Amino acid sequence: MTVETAAGPAGSAPPEPELVQLLTPEGQRVPHDRYDALIADVGPHDIREMYRDLVLARRIDSEAVALQRQGELGLWPSLLGQEAAQVGSARALRAHDHVFPTYREHGVALCRGVDPLRLLALFRGVDQGTWDTVGSRFHLYTIVIGAQTLHATGYAMGVQRDGAIGTGDPDRDTAVVAYFGDGATSQGDVNEAFIWASVTNAPVVFFCQNNQWAISEPLERQTRVPLYKRAGGFGFPGVRVDGNDVLACLAVSREALQRARDGEGPTLVEAFTYRMGAHTTSDDPTRYRLDAELEHWKLKDPIERVKAYMVRNDIADQAFFDDLTAQADELAERLRTQCRELPDPEPTSIFDHVYVEPTPQLVAQRDEMARYLDSFADQEVAR
Amino acid sequence: MSVESMTLVKAINSGLRRAMEGDDHVLVMGEDVGKLGGVFRVTDGLQKDFGDARVIDTPLAESGIIGTAVGLALRGYRPVCEIQFDGFVFPGYDQIVSQVAKMHFRSGGRLRLPIVIRIPYGGSIGAVEHHSESPEAYFAHTPGLKVVTCSNPADAYWMIQQAVTADDPVVFFEPKRRYYEKGDVDLDSADSVPPLESARVAAPGTDVTVAAYGPMVKTCLEAAAAAADEGRSLEVVDLRSLSPLDLTPVVESVRRTGRLVVVHEAQRTLGIGAEVAARVTEECFYSLEAPVQRVTGYDTPYPSARVEEEYLPDLDRVLDAVDRTFAF
Structure with missing residues (x-):
């Protein structure tokens, strides 16, 4: 079945909208009237550092998938293919901007300085997210689809009330980013967040990684219009960017974040990308999509194009690439080792943080559990 | 000592005002809470005095109210959210149960959400569907939330302030049928106010223990007065806190009386009364002279207004249950 667009009957569908693209899949830098100025300061060093982020993000991801296959993680949601969208947007952030991730x-976590081991710990099942969300300005992962967009909007309303927008002071003005996917755009919470942000003019950037798939459901199950165009209906700008182009993602995010910091309100960024892996390690995409589609997107790989650009323009030499490979190997080795060494939590620790102070009922239940577990102590010794 | 007679609405309003004066990070947010002062006027005058940055008329979407309150709390604010009516809390239920209740737990204690969610609840006001419900058990069943309810203006005044200063999220149920009933409030008794999470004896007695909360406390006090005329002494306990559930005075009382009646408007099955009955059976098994009796709404959706008085517990149904405890 061919799904018609809302614009008209079959056969008269409008052409796909233009993407903001600064780096072609072949690694050609293409000029852009609006966005060139936003990355005019980005020099060879910055390109190399973003390339480093891309490579390390992919390596963390592939290591985590391997650890899951070895039984060390319960689950892992791969970011494969979305590295540029994440690194480009994250490198547009300033230190005090605040992130609400899915x-x-x-890749965003990496750029915010969160130790990837903390991500592994969550998916290993030893905790539910224990990184320093205040220091890193990277909130805990949110599993319920779209719920965090409201948290981001509320946080941005708090930023407004603190007078931390529109002062012109780069150390004070603050933006908030809500990450979410194409599937999330169908959630009520995301639409409510758009409304709240719009009517309060909150300093929030809605960064949608449209990776084309919500587990098995393709984009046309979620929308009949390009996602970025939805912003217009809510009363703020929307832009579609090549989500596999780290430079374009950087430029578009910088513009949107600065608008927020300046008190000009929200922006919806649709990073048009592709989930090259499965939804999670529990998923089997061969049941619902064709290999040909994946092959098509492999040609648009977000990392290869940067490498081609760097090589072509002598931005990095072989030593750089070799060093980076060694760094990635070292990181992977550390994660592998430390992940396996993560201790299981004490069973009675589940009672510790239900409330700020434990209630009498929880104290009683903790004692009950402890007594029950202690009743096996003799048998442990006997073995 | 400054004692004033005021309605329960005025008591919450005054408590909120005092909380906002005491901490400029306290916000009030919800539908129609600003200029209108709320459909019940609980927030009357607050926006005029504290401004629209602190008393926020929100878009009409409950998930949005709770979800943005989460973000505001993460930024250091103390939002007090108003849900306009009990039956309208469910669009916000996911944010309350999945996000608000769990944030402190899942962050290993690093993140606190000092949010108050005010919900006018209960029936007997002749309303249409979704305006008379008692959804407290859904929230009391959720670890991470504190669930409290006031039964009179004095408790309302202090409990709302305690809820605002609490560092855990608090769902604050307000008995809307008692909104415009007056009671004395001692505005200077801060030092003698009991903890938010405590039950208290509302009327001492010797023959039967009656545990109730919110709108049913007054009904039970009236039942106690009627029973006294017949020579029977009821001890009425106002539970006040449904999570954590403080059964200390109930257990102490049942050990003396041997009989317990639990009363609430909410439907019976798996309600607060079921938990009270189970725990009292655990704690007072050898003291009980009769099975714990429950006087509750029936296990139907909340009915049409013209039959709601037959659905709701009243004085006679409470006394009928008291009689049943003497039939064993």
């Missing part, structure tokens, strides 16, 4: 933002 559960797939491993």
